[in-house]
Amino acid sequence: MRVLSKQAIYDKKGNVAFWEVFVQDPTTGKYPEDIDPLKATTIAVDVLVELGAYRVGEGKVVFVNVPAIFLEASMFDLLSPEYVGIELVENKNITTQTYNAIELLLKRGFKFCIDDFGFERIDYLPLLGKTHFVKIDIKNSPYDWQELKEVMVVLKSLKKSVIAKNIETEEDYKRAKEYGFDYFQGSYLSPPTVVKDTRTISYLRSTILELYKALTEGDMKRTVKILEKDVGAAYKLLKFANSVKAKKISSLEEAVAYLGFDNIVKFAIVLALSEMFAKGDERKYWERALYRACLAEKLAEIYSPNLKAKAHTAGLFSLSQEIFGRRPENLALELGLDKDILEAFEKKPNELSFILSLVELLEDTQNPEVLEKVAKILKTSPDKVKSAIESAKEELMTITQELA
Template identity: 55%
Template sequence: MMVICKQAIFDREGKVAFYEVLLQDRSKGKYPEGLDPLKATSMVIDMLVEIGPERVGNGKLVFVNVPAIFLEASLFDLLSPEYVGIELVENRRINNELLDAIRELVSRGFKFSVDDFGFEKVDYLPLLGKCHFVKINLKDNPYNDIELTEVIDILKSLGKGVIAKNIETEEEYRRALDFGFDYFQGIYLSKPSLLKDTRTIAFLKSTIIRMYNAIRSRDVEGLTEVIEKDVGMSYKLLKFVNYMSKNKFSTIREAVINLGLENTAKLAVVVALSEVFAEEQEVQLWKRALFRASLAEKMAEVYSGGSKDKAYLLGLFSLSNEVLGENPADIARKLSLGEEIIQAYENRLTHLGFILSLVELLEDTEDEVVVSKVARILNITPERVYEMLLEAREEADSITAQSVA
């Protein structure tokens, strides 16, 4: 089982300077064998988007291992340099495209670290002028003690912070201090601590394809509609946009417009690469959530004073205790959905709360007496209620049918 961990990196005074976030095979305590670095990075970024890097690092910089192709595709543009640093993990020859991508990210304020640096690695030397930190493996490097001291002195004279990694004993820690390293990382100082397993909020397989089609057509309304039909993607988008922006957005359309088509496409790529697809059991929960959302929207259209957009989101996240593992009101606060939706979850006597109660009432029954009562409340015919139920079920079925494995 793969887990996402963070490990503290300490300064010379023994204080936490920053963190590294990494994937581990829980049973072996090391990077999972055979895992594509691009997928690993996408899984970590997906987690950072959901949790928020400022929370992961307790306000300190969090370094993420990133392969070159991720930078060249501009996918790191989605994150803020205030809380996220980049540790380049790359074995292939450094090219101009990579250097240009690094130069652009540095100009935006990102901090770079180069892992397992050595002056004998000629291909790595162009990175030296771009990076802020250099990591050297205390146990496995090509230098004797005198050479290592000289290398550290040269790097520090160039303004680089030098990190000793893989410190496992007190003796190794003392040696690293004597060598003059600036920062220290290893299980002697701090073991990687579990953040979560890699099961981030899932999404429907069909959503990614439909998102790309809408983005290619530059169809904001179509893109909004696609995202609205997926609980997981709606959660990711709202969480990400509200993390990135000082303004808070409570509808999917506002979030898409604020993020823009290009960045929404990048977010879709990262999420797709993580391959956290909804499984059969989750798809059935999605179907229920979509049914509730659609029916709540239709009720709001006919119920005096109803807000379609708010009613839809109300229904969509009403099963979040089962889908996302959190109370619906807490999710609404986290996603800045607005006080009206929060109150609806906590107090069914509110306008939207009453609509949600009617939706729940009709979810498991189409009893003629119940339908007639709901029809009188909404001031419509029982036939129209049956039509709304059928339309909501067909919509939920059609969206989720393509995503069942």
């Protein structure tokens, strides 16, 4: 399991100035050995898009570790430079395209920081003129304390703000202040805290292809339909939409309309680059959730047609405990879903709660006695109930074949 954590960076007065986010193994507290820097960046950006950088950073800039070559991708299109900074790591083999990408991000207003700086690292030097901050690991610096004083003089003359990282003791902190560092980061000041368990953001690889086709045709209605078929992508889009709008957005149709074509295209790019695709048990739960959504919609069509859209959404997120590790009622609050859906998840008596209870009753059985009882409750015939079940199964089969 991996988590995204954040750690505060303090100014000289002891106030939080910025945050840094990074991937950790929660059991060891260290960087996971089985993940490369590129993947770690996609996870960090993915979570910031989902949760909102403003919320993660509590209104302060959040720095993301980024291999310089990765800047050529479009991962930062959905992030605001007002709340996100770029910390450059792994800066070998920098190309002209990389420099051009940095120039574009600078024009957009992003702040840059060089991690683990040292003048002997020639790969850093061409980037120095483009950065606002320089970070030095005072525990693993290539310089002794006397050499570090000289380095600080040069960096100050270049008008760079310098961050001391890996401050583990009071002595480290005092010395870093004495040597003129502007900002301070380390376990002595505050340990990292978990932002999010990254296991909860899986979706289907095929969703990306379908979204691409719909977006190239400019078909926003189809875009909504595609997102409605994928519980992971639907969750992420609603989270993203609500992270950039103060008023809660409670439906995918509303989210797509609010974000607009350009932002949905960028959202699809972020999904494609993050490569967190549902598989195994996740895929099974996804299929079951989609079946519930289809069946809930069919039953609502019989019982109360005006509830079809809400019933689909309620069915889609009814297995959020299994898929996301979150109780449905908590997820409904988090996503700002309709009050009727929230109350249904809370098992309060309303029409949607009633429909979901019938879905749970019918999803694993076609016992004639059960069908007859449900038909009586819905004031319809057993054949219509059976037809709703078969129709939902056919729809699920068609979707899974299309997205295979």
